[in-house]
Amino acid sequence: MAPRIILLFSGKRKSGKDYLTDQLQKLLGDRCEIIKISQPIKSHWAKEKNLNLNEMLSDSEYKEQYRLDMITWSDEMRDQDYGCFCREACQNAADRPIWIVSDIRRKTDIQWFTDTYPDLIRTIRITADEETRKKRGYSFKEGVDNVVSECDLDDYTLWDLVVENGKGRQQLEEQLGSILGLLSHL
Numbered sequence: 502m503a504p505r506i507i508l509l510f511s512g513k514r515k516s517g518k519d520y521l522t523d524q525l526q527k528l529l530g531d532r533c534e535i536i537k538i539s540q541p542i543k544s545h546w547a548k549e550k551n552l553n554l555n556e557m558l559s560d561s562e563y564k565e566q567y568r569l570d571m572i573t574w575s576d577e578m579r580d581q582d583y584g585c586f587c588r589e590a591c592q593n594a595a596d597r598p599i600w601i602v603s604d605i606r607r608k609t610d611i612q613w614f615t616d617t618y619p620d621l622i623r624t625i626r627i628t629a630d631e632e633t634r635k636k637r638g639y640s641f642k643e644g645v646d647n648v649v650s651e652c653d654l655d656d657y658t659l660w661d662l663v664v665e666n667g668k669g670r671q672q673l674e675e676q677l678g679s680i681l682g683l684l685s686h687l
């Protein structure tokens with residue numbers, strides 16, 4: 502079964518992409534599959550450097566030690582083929598009707614999904630104020646927070662939905678309800 506809808510989530514570090522997409526998955530159960538574009542990047546890096554992949558995939562500080570190197574390496578790969586990680590992540594995804602991509606970062610990510618799965622794509626931006634993100638462990642890092650990886654979608658305006666997840670956020674049920682609204686035709 503090919504996906505019937507693909508939700509692309511974007512947001513700054515510690516805006517809550519993993520948190521909200523995990524909560525959404527709990528609600529949707531086995532109708533949905535979470536896809537992470539960073540998974541093939543982290544897998545490659547963990548193998549190469551003999552690192553703990555599960556820790557790399559968690560929200561702990563561990564991955565932050567390697568983020569800068571992973572950005573540099575993955576951007577070199579993207580320069581040759583901008584869809585390489587999107588393609589690899591989707592190839593490994595289960596056949597479920599709803600795909601949730603939890604870490605869209607670049608306009609080329611949106612382009613690859615839109616070209617590959619025309620009509621199935623909905624885009625969601627998660628926002629959170631800096632103070633809240635700092636409380637969740639964010640601190641500005643040169644080469645990480647001021648480069649394409651974090652900033653390319655700052656000026657993107659065509660989101661199907663923007664979900665506030667900072668100080669002004671609604672209750673979780675309401676946040677999830679607005680996302681479910683994008684699935685109402687299924």
Ligand SMILES: Nc1ncnc2c1ncn2[C@@H]1O[C@H](COP(=O)(O)OP(=O)(O)O)[C@@H](O)[C@H]1O
Nearest residue numbers: 512513514515516517518519520521560637666
């Ligand atoms: N609405 C929320 N309520 C409570 N905790 C949250 C909320 N959003 C995010 N968090 C917490 O903040 C931290 C960072 O969130 P995370 O989802 O990992 O961010 P991102 O994936 O965007 O970097 C995690 O520990 C997460 O559980």
Ligand SMILES: C[C@@](O)(CCOP(=O)(O)OP(=O)(O)O)CC(=O)O
Nearest residue numbers: 513514515539542571572575604650
């Ligand atoms: C090299 C990366 O893929 C690492 C991404 O790691 P996460 O997606 O775990 O990051 P946050 O959830 O925002 O904290 C970034 C990239 O530019 O591809």
